Amino acid sequence: MATYNGAEYVEHQLRSILEQLEPDDEVIVVDDASADATVAVIEAVGDSRVRIIRQKANRGYVRTFEAALLAAEGDVLLLADQDDEWVPGRRDALVESARATGVAASNLVLLESGEPLRSPITGRPWRLRASTSRHRLRNELRILAGVAPYFGCAMAVRRDMLPAITPFPAFLTESHDLWIATVANASGRMSHVETATVRRRIHEANASSSRPRGIRRALASRWMLVRAWAEARRRARMLR
Secondary structure, eight states, rough: OOSSSOOOTTTHHHHHHTTTTOOOOEEEEEEOOOOHHHHHHHHHHHOTTTEEEEEESOOOOHHHHHHHHHHHOOOOOEOOOOSSOOOTHHHHHHHHHHHSSEEEEEEEEEETTOOOOTTTTTTTTTTOGGGGGTTTHHHHHHHHHOOOEEEEGGGGEEEGHHHHHHHHHOOOSSHHHHHHHHHHHHEEEEEEEEEEOOOOOOOOOSSSSSSSHHHHHHHHHHHHHHHHHHHHHHGGGGOO
């Protein structure tokens, strides 16, 4: 988990996680120099499975998630945002799928309504389908088009994928989740889990905004993802 000024919701999220974990599991929280009581709230939960790493300077969520992945010791790593809620059964569903393929990505629903996200293009429910898990090129084209519902808060990574995923490319300034999905698709290690495993909280302080981007930012983001695909194909050779 990467945290930054998340004191308002982080306890709720953390307790929803701990309810599902086994005694030998761990929660790695890397705090990105929060200016509020985030760390104190987490410490007050008082669970020995939680390990907090404090960054002295703010590095942004991409580098903070990278630090969390590198600090974790488990055989399967589940990413979590600071303000959502895990659906019961999430741990087991994602662990099973990630162990089988390498990376698992599930669907999610909105916390307030229980409804799925809507596609920004069609307006219809935005879902991953298990049948398209190994459609490597199709999945990547959907990422490039901005219509692939891959969210880090609904992903799990098998440890032996880390040499290809980390370090994150220096040019990656956003969308760590799309980078992970790109590596998984480039190497044929993706598994789509149709079950919703997280309830996503939408609020004004979300790190990833749902508001439309300007043209320049959108084009810069697409170019970054094209570079990511090329880099992912190169790194995929490490996994063969």
